[in-house]
Amino acid sequence: MSEVVISNEHAPRGQFLRDYLYLDIEKVRSIAGQLEFGVPEEFRETDATMRKRSLGWEKFVSGSNESTEERYLQRSVVDSLFPELEAALEDGWLVDITEEFGAGVDKFSAIKSIRPEGSIFRLTAPGVLFDFEYFADTLSSFSAAAGGFEDFTKLMLADDGDSGDSLKRPSQKRPPKAVRIENSSRYRSIPADATAEDYIEEFEAADGTSPALFRSMARLTRGISRPGMTLIVESSADEDALVLAARFQQNRRYFDADSATVAARYGLSKQNWTIIGTIGHYTQSVEDVKLLNQLMNARGSVDSKGNFSRKYFIDTVSSLIQSFGAFGLSDIPQHPGISVIPIAVYRSFSRNP
Known part of the structure; x- marks a missing residue:
């Protein structure tokens, strides 16, 4: 397996191209709309002039002159909107966590502080594609x-x-x-x-x-693991490496092929991917999950009046599912890990010198 080095070096805007694996265009439109930023998908401009002249009582001599000019412009949302949106997000909305992620578990707390759950991030690191069905x-x-x-x-x-x-x-x-x-x-x-x-x-x-x-x-x-493609990114080959998991939704832009086709195109070995998305949640340690389970089990699903509590029951089930994830038995990364919601995943390449 070839070794890929983590790097956060990005060529200046416009000097590299993106080879998209995945793009959630609906999220791109949503973010662009909230920023009041975007490019027209379709633009039309029409200029028409009409002249008509007549001569005589019966207007037996007449003439007309018509001129029509139409200009039409259509821009691809996928190919033009996202690169410009990515550049706009760098103005305080998007934070590149490549350096912190490459430092491993020692920077896990730092990543949590600079990128809380729900915030937008960018990461360039080696990752592998995995699909249970494939x-x-x-x-x-x-x-x-x-x-x-x-x-x-x-x-x-x-x-x-x-x-x-x-x-x-x-x-x-x-x-x-x-x-x-x-x-x-x-x-x-x-x-x-x-x-x-x-x-x-x-x-x-x-x-x-x-x-x-x-x-x-x-x-x-x-x-x-449930059916569906997931991109797994690790900070290193160490046992306690920081893990990031990006699960893809079907029928998204560029991601419209079956798992066998995706594997044949991109392979299953580690290679550098750039991920732009939002932080879904940070995983909890096994010790924290065990403590939560003890509290939930001690309280049970019955309130102080002896009645069944739906809220308590949901809390108990939720803590049980979290314990499955902490031990690697559910489809979320183990601690220390980050579950993210991908907006775009691509490989980039620069122009030949």
């Missing part, structure tokens, strides 16, 4: 290929054996030799409510891989 499909495809290769090899060996017998005894005719294919259960029917692990086909275990192992991996991933 991972499960890859395991299923591998199992199908492995099982198919086994069947193909056995059939080819059986055909070679029949060819050798026919050369020795050309006049002898016999029915085709039946080939017994083991693990024929790989052709089982898949139920309508099948889960990811149901699509793992049977094949002969080898080199530490087996259908049972693949099913357990698919089941575990299905439990801790």
